[in-house]
Structures are given as structure tokens and as C-alpha cells.
Amino acid sequence: MNREERLIHIHHCRGIGWRGIDKLLKEDQDLVSIYELSVNTLIREFSFQRQYAELFHRDLHTLDIEKKLEDYKAAGIEVLTVFDPEYPPLLKMIYDPPWVLYTKGNRAIFQHQQLLSVVGTRKPTKEGLTALRFILTPLVDQGWTIVSGMALGVDGAAHHHALRSSTIAVLGSGLLHPYPKKHLSLFQNLIKYHLVISEYPPDQPPKRWQFPERNRIVSGLSMGTLVVEAQEKSGSLITADQALEQGREVFAIPGNIFNMNTVGTHRLIQQGAQLVTSAEDILSQFSTPLTR
Known part of the structure; x- marks a missing residue:
């Protein structure tokens, strides 16, 4: 070996x-x-x-790791280590990059320069989804790659908006156990035309503690993270905190002050996240790319 x-x-x-x-x-x-x-x-x-x-x-x-690797190859799963030159460059910059990534789909997307992570509640409002579409459409039209976690709600909507450009889904389970099951058709689309990745071996089932852990990958892959409707204590805020620790931009879409889903988002804005009302608010922050 x-x-x-x-x-x-x-x-x-x-x-x-x-x-x-x-x-x-x-x-x-x-x-x-x-x-x-x-x-x-x-x-x-x-x-x-x-x-x-x-x-x-x-x-x-x-x-028997050689047998494991043969099985992965037969299943169309590629394995990438932190030593590989194809390892995503932005992710390699974070404090604790995954030692190993298991991937399925178009791995060339890793080398795209314009990546934005999108996170938010699993139960978004109609207004939140409308705002997400309004913000993402110009970015997708310009070829931006959208990164998210394939969860229900905002994550799934973000992936769907990006299907005509490119998108990366980061799972909190192994690739042979895509979660949630309601997004199985989305998963099949992503592995065919886009990219799905996980730091967990493919036969690892979903476990509750793995989802917060994978959030650092969602934020670490991108130049910035956009938060859409997040409650005060949520996985979305964990991702935003990870992005700040990684030295990345954090953007937040404001919303109805009487909606519990916006309490966390507004808190981020109070703490310094950039308030976003248009795609231009995001584009204006990236006139020069991140460098090592």
C-alpha cells in the first residue's frame, strides 16, 4: 500500500x-x-x-482495505485524501480538513473558483424560499457553484436552484446511505450530473452527531456562507460559526421579526454578518478571490 x-x-x-x-x-x-x-x-x-x-x-x-476500495470502485465511489493534488483547495485551508473524502459524481467541480454555501431551516416559509430564489438566481446564472447539505427545506431548495449550473452536497452519512430518504431522487440527480461527498466511509449510516460535524465541510468548501431563515439554536448557526472561524464571509437574509425562523439570522446580522437583499451584496465582496 x-x-x-x-x-x-x-x-x-x-x-x-x-x-x-x-x-x-x-x-x-x-x-x-x-x-x-x-x-x-x-x-x-x-x-x-x-x-x-x-x-x-x-x-x-x-x-481488508483493498477489498473495500474495489467495492467502492464498482459502486462508482472515488476516494480522495488530503494528500491528493485534486483535494478541494479551499477546504484544505481550514484547521481540521477531512483526512479522507468519499465522492460520487463530477469531481472536477472541486476546482471551481466561485463557490457559495447555503444553509437554513428544514421548515422554511414561503417568503424565505422566495428570497432564496431571488438571491441565488443571478449567482447560478453566472456559473456559481452552490454547496449545501442535502437536508430538507433550504438545503434541498438551494441544490434544486443550482441544478442548471453546478452544486455539491455534503452528506452527514456514508454515500451508500444517502439521507434524508425524501431526497433520494435529488441524490440520484446530483451523483449523475453534479457531486456528492462525505467524510464518512460509504457504509456508515446516518448518526445524529455526524451532521453538526459535517457542517465545517459545508462552510470550508466555499468562499462564503449564506444563511436563510435560521432559528436561534440550529445547525445553520453552527455552520455560520464554522465559517467565521475559517475566516470566510457570512451573509444573512433578513426576514419577518415575528417569525421564529429569523431569530438566529437576525442575531448573526447583529454580530456582524453581512445583511443581504440582492445577489450583488454577495458579488461585491468577492472582487478578488481567496488566496492561500
Whole structure:
């Protein structure tokens, strides 16, 4: 196996997360010596808890990663590591980029220069959806790529608006378990003409904690994030916070002050997010592209 395959192998093992892989890479950037480490060494030198060290060690020495990769290829799933030159450049700039991405669809979209993330409530109002269409239509007409999470509500609407241009969906589950099921037809359209990605191995089912975790990818792929109707405590605000931490622009569409769905959006504006009433409000912020 080469370094990329070893990283994919480790990424499939239970008992290890992003920080654990980071520690292994800092110790051995080629990930060769990891196969010689004992459970006690993992505990002593890498701060593994015993139960996780044993789980990781067992998977590392029993999982047939070559068979997994063959199965993915047969299913049309491509695997990309952070070491690959095709890894999305904006995402690589964030503090904690996914070590591995599993993709299905047109991976060339990763190299597009104009990307905007869109997030919002799963139960948008008619006015919110109208505002979203009004803002996105000029951007899509100019060839912008829209990034979202394929959730019900605003996410799904954003993807649909972008179908005539390009769009990326970031799942909170593996590619073999697209979620939600109500968007299965959208998923099929996206993998055929656009792009769907996940940092979770394809056979990973959806789990509640994975959706907030994937939000950093939604924001990290893009130059900025547009928030449409978000309640005061919501996943959309988590994504907006991630965008701010990543040094990206945050835009918010104002709404009815009596609508609970706009409380979080208005709070963002009070805290410095850019109030957006037209596509030009977004375009004017990107006269020069992000640089490394």
C-alpha cells in the first residue's frame, strides 16, 4: 500500500478520530510504523484509551482495505485524501480538513473558483424560499457553484436552484446511505450530473452527531456562507460559526421579526454578518478571490 491507501485504511478503523490520525501523522507522515505499534504503545505514546486502542488495533490488522476500495470502485465511489493534488483547495485551508473524502459524481467541480454555501431551516416559509430564489438566481446564472447539505427545506431548495449550473452536497452519512430518504431522487440527480461527498466511509449510516460535524465541510468548501431563515439554536448557526472561524464571509437574509425562523439570522446580522437583499451584496465582496 502507498501512503494514501494507508491513510484510507486507518480512516476506516474504529477507535480513532480526526485528532488521533493527526497524532499518527505527526509521528510518521508516511504511516508505515503504525502497523508495528502495540496496544500498549498506542495507550502510552498516543493517549488512546484502552478500549479504543484495542478496537483500533484489531480493525487495523483485520480489515481488508483493498477489498473495500474495489467495492467502492464498482459502486462508482472515488476516494480522495488530503494528500491528493485534486483535494478541494479551499477546504484544505481550514484547521481540521477531512483526512479522507468519499465522492460520487463530477469531481472536477472541486476546482471551481466561485463557490457559495447555503444553509437554513428544514421548515422554511414561503417568503424565505422566495428570497432564496431571488438571491441565488443571478449567482447560478453566472456559473456559481452552490454547496449545501442535502437536508430538507433550504438545503434541498438551494441544490434544486443550482441544478442548471453546478452544486455539491455534503452528506452527514456514508454515500451508500444517502439521507434524508425524501431526497433520494435529488441524490440520484446530483451523483449523475453534479457531486456528492462525505467524510464518512460509504457504509456508515446516518448518526445524529455526524451532521453538526459535517457542517465545517459545508462552510470550508466555499468562499462564503449564506444563511436563510435560521432559528436561534440550529445547525445553520453552527455552520455560520464554522465559517467565521475559517475566516470566510457570512451573509444573512433578513426576514419577518415575528417569525421564529429569523431569530438566529437576525442575531448573526447583529454580530456582524453581512445583511443581504440582492445577489450583488454577495458579488461585491468577492472582487478578488481567496488566496492561500
